[in-house]
Amino acid sequence: MEMYYSKEHEWVKIKDGVASVGISEHAAHELGDITFVELPQVGKTVKQFDVLAGIESVKAASDIYAPLSGKVIKVNEALEGTPEIVNEAAEEAGWIAWLEPADLSEVKNLMSKEEYDNYLKGLA
Numbered sequence: 001m002e003m004y005y006s007k008e009h010e011w012v013k014i015k016d017g018v019a020s021v022g023i024s025e026h027a028a029h030e031l032g033d034i035t036f037v038e039l040p041q042v043g044k045t046v047k048q049f050d051v052l053a054g055i056e057s058v059k060a061a062s063d064i065y066a067p068l069s070g071k072v073i074k075v076n077e078a079l080e081g082t083p084e085i086v087n088e089a090a091e092e093a094g095w096i097a098w099l100e101p102a103d104l105s106e107v108k109n110l111m112s113k114e115e116y117d118n119y120l121k122g123l124a
Helices: 025-031 104-109 113-123
Strands: 003-005 010-015 016-024 034-036 050-058 060-067 071-073 098-103
Touching: 003 113, 010 104, 016 025
Parallel strands: none
Antiparallel strands: 003 010, 010 016, 016 098, 034 050, 050 060, 071 098
């Protein structure tokens, strides 16, 4: 399954018409120990690159942006009690929300894993 990444370090995986969204391992590492994830409301509609959720760590608080436009259909409630799941598995169990995508062609505005890895090298 292909993952796509944004310049703000979010990822999206699309399967069976549902987009799961989270932050990249790089972002989780940069944030340090994550202490709180502000989950979006189910039913919330977002445009691509609008604020979707919030995340706080011992170092900083950041917004999480929607990599695709769509409607939130599920949130990862496990993060309410154990936000450190994002540190342990940012690109797997640490997903933030599932979206019903409005327009799958928006992935063209995102990066492949290889492009994202090259983008990270440019930031170093």
